Amino acid sequence: MISETVAERMRATPVDDVFTHGGQIRPDGRLIHDFYIWQVKSPAESKASWDYYKPVGTIDGHQAMQPLSETRCPYLKT
Structure with missing residues (x-):
């Protein structure tokens, strides 16, 4: 399917x-x-006048998000 090809390409491309x-x-x-x-x-x-915020830290995305092993995505459960 075309949608699967597009999804694969999106996953392979950094955002x-x-x-x-x-x-x-x-x-x-x-x-x-x-x-x-x-x-x-x-x-x-x-x-x-637009200078309101200063950066004070970063949280790594892999630590901030739920692990893939704990996903509730029904697509991946099949």
């Missing part, structure tokens, strides 16, 4: 866009990507 860098689509359809922890800046720290 790199404005929101996700080095993301990976798992067989259950979840997008695995790093999560960023942000802190609100104080008014003294802000350099412009």
